[in-house]
Amino acid sequence: MQETLILADAACDMPRALMAELGVRTVPFRIRAGDRFVADVRDEPALPSLYAQYLVGKQDHYAESIPLLEREIEDHLLKHVVTSCDRALLLTIASSRSKLYAHASGAVVGTVAKSFKARKDAGRTGLFELTVIDTGAIGPGQALIVREAARMLGGGASAQTVVQAVETRLRDAAHMFLVPDELLYMYTRARHKGENSITWGRYMLGSAFNIRPVVHMHRGQTEPVAKARGADEGMRRVMAHAQQCIRSGRLLSPAVALSYAGPPGAIQALPAYQSLARTAQQHDVELMLAPMSLTVALNVGAKAFGMSYLCENPPAFE
Structure with a gap:
């Protein structure tokens, strides 16, 4: 039986404790402020200081969130995901709000093709499978879709059933x-x-x-x-x-x-x-x-x- 993992990007406003309970992993964003870069990995204890640094009283200090590029998403998945499961479903922030969905979709072929050696070295057989899904939501809306997908998967639903549920019911709701x-x-x-x-x-x-x-x-x-x-x-x-x-x-x-x-x-x-x-x-x-x-x-x-x-x-x- 293939092991399937649910992934969400760092824009998903799900409590960290619940993410750990459901086995959901995070794909980071990158924050740029001038010539400085920090990673947004939904590190909850760090958020108060990050708010103070980048938000409070910063109307004239522009910082922005930038999605990882295709090769960076490939690198992240090859290092942190492909050797721990056989398939992953990446549920992204709305494509109307970020290019992450487009970048992740572009990273599918490269990630799958490069996964064989890493998986073989880790004692796993076959190629890794990756499905990227646009949730059409951000923040707490994305979190609810990810929660439902993870619970369905944990309850024994197939990956195909979960993908269909997200694309035909949950996204619209x-x-x-x-x-x-x-x-x-x-x-x-x-x-x-x-x-x-x-x-x-x-x-x-x-x-x-x-x-x-x-x-x-x-x-x-x-x-x-x-x-x-x-x-x-x-x-x-x-x-x-x-x-x-x-x-x-x-x-x-x-x-x-x-x-x-x-x-x-x-x-x-x-x-x-x-x-x-x-x-x-x-x-x-x-x-x-x-x-x-x-x-x-x-x-x-x-x-x-x-x-x-x-x-x-x-x-x-x-």
């Missing part, structure tokens, strides 16, 4: 909601990238009236669905929406994922989170609260909050 806190950071980031998601007028209006957008992401596409008076009100509405999904029994998988570009304890202290936790416990739904990956946080700023669920027919956001 992943919904993410984002509430940014630092509008100036998002404005300068959007301007640097040539995007119009936050214009100068929207930034000035939001700052003057303490308005924060609630952004919805589905299948790699984003759109604002509401405006909130302050980030706390935005987070409250997002978590109330999650409670509505739980109570209506619409979740495709009994889990809700949350991430925060700051200390998770700040979220746990919120009455809205405590209410969500009680509802989740009453309905046997798992809450996955994790610090936001540096790769995702670099695009949305410090203290940004994200929440995701899997649902084929979600209620309207109120």
Whole structure:
């Protein structure tokens, strides 16, 4: 029987403890700030210092997350993956948000071709198999898809069944909601990238009236669905929406994922989170609260909050 491993890139906002429990491994991103480079490997203990270094008060200090190149992905897999399993499923951040999926897809042939010698030296026979899947999600949405794939695999499902589930059901069901806190950071980031998601007028209006957008992401596409008076009100509405999904029994998988570009304890202290936790416990739904990956946080700023669920027919956001 072939051994199959689930891989996720560092943008996947799954708690490290859960990743270890499910046997999920990480493919890193690279962070560039000027002429300095650091690796984003979802090192949770290091994230507070990384936030302080690259996010807090850094509106004019541009840092960016860069996906590994094809040859670098090959090298990583040959060194860390191909000798420990026979097949791997790499579930990537949305291809609309990063070139990692394209680079990883380009690395498949080289990785497989070069795996024979390494596997033979490790006492394994045959070529390594690699499947790359675009989750169409980021952060907590990606985490839910990875969680479900790993649980299916652990329950005895074949790799082919898992791939089919992701591509035909889970990807379509992943919904993410984002509430940014630092509008100036998002404005300068959007301007640097040539995007119009936050214009100068929207930034000035939001700052003057303490308005924060609630952004919805589905299948790699984003759109604002509401405006909130302050980030706390935005987070409250997002978590109330999650409670509505739980109570209506619409979740495709009994889990809700949350991430925060700051200390998770700040979220746990919120009455809205405590209410969500009680509802989740009453309905046997798992809450996955994790610090936001540096790769995702670099695009949305410090203290940004994200929440995701899997649902084929979600209620309207109120």
